[in-house]
Amino acid sequence: MISIAIIGILSVISFPLYQSFLKKVKAAEAAGILDSIITAEIANYAEYNVFTTDLATLGNPDSPGVYYTYSITITHTPAIYTAFALAKPSTKGKTAGLEGSWTLMYDVVSGEKTATLPHKGY
16 A cells, blocks of 8 residues: 555656656757758758748758747848747647747858747747
């Protein structure tokens, strides 16, 4: 009987830690794929001397994007390339733990990358 009580207490303690771990793992998708999008865009620009907002042209670096939807915008003055990751509606909520959006901006002139993360990093 005591062993069942101990297992119950450990389960209550470990479940929130497990959920927090899952949120961080799911959020890692956005960080990795946004960086892949920027890298593919830099390679595309080096080869064709033009930026694109079409992920297919870049070889679909967002595949497989399970938890986020990805998009691109380009600002020509100054030359800034921005990739966005927005949590998919089907994965929002307490169970998925994904809220808000991620942004990774690449300044073409300076070569700087600037990331904007959601509150808590996921």
